[in-house]
Amino acid sequence: LQNVPLFQDLSVTELESIAPLFQERKYKKGTILFLEGDLGEEFYLIGSGVVKIYRIDNYKEIILSLFRQGDFFGEMSLIQKGLQRSAAAETLEACSIYTLMRSDFASFMENSPKLCMRLLEVTMERLRKANEQIYNLTFLDVRTRTIKVISQLAEEHGLQRSSGYLINMKLTHQQLANMVGTVRESVTKVLQELQEDDIITIDKKYIMVKDPERMAKLIY
């Protein structure tokens, strides 16, 4: 837990008191953890794997965020009493997840100003990203939005390799389209252009950003 950003300011004693309250669960790829509108009973912390936070409307999906090791989610409906899950969550890979019951989460928050402050910081970071998403969807064209999504994935989930930054998760064109807020065909077209320009390569659904600088120039 010491490596989890949310708990970074906690003392060893505090960590020792919270650790036994978590339950570890393993999930297969493609498991729906909860749906939008469900009652929120647990707080989730990712031990390994990737989780997608999304909303659906008539079979169309928008991905709000991708979370991975050390990230948490499911706090909103626990803090906003009486409100339900604001989005759905599904595993994109096999995951190990630690859950904390609503009552334990509440009592820990009440007793730890440091934890509250960290949670607020992370929430603000998420609000910033959500604002960025509103801006992008309102003002930018699909091509620019697609390039921005890939750049951001490389920044957040990129592993440095001699030939560039490897985005550390398998992504289908449809999933990328659901992050960009467009149809699959449009993403396919942009990905093809980027490959022809030798800015990215794609191997078995893994994207490698070969030239992040040239990619950044396409956005600004």
Ligand code: CMP
């Ligand atoms: P909750 O509403 O309990 O269930 C869905 C969870 O998804 C929510 O808590 C947050 O943890 C997370 N979530 C919802 N919207 C966003 C967003 N825009 N960005 C990142 N995470 C979100």
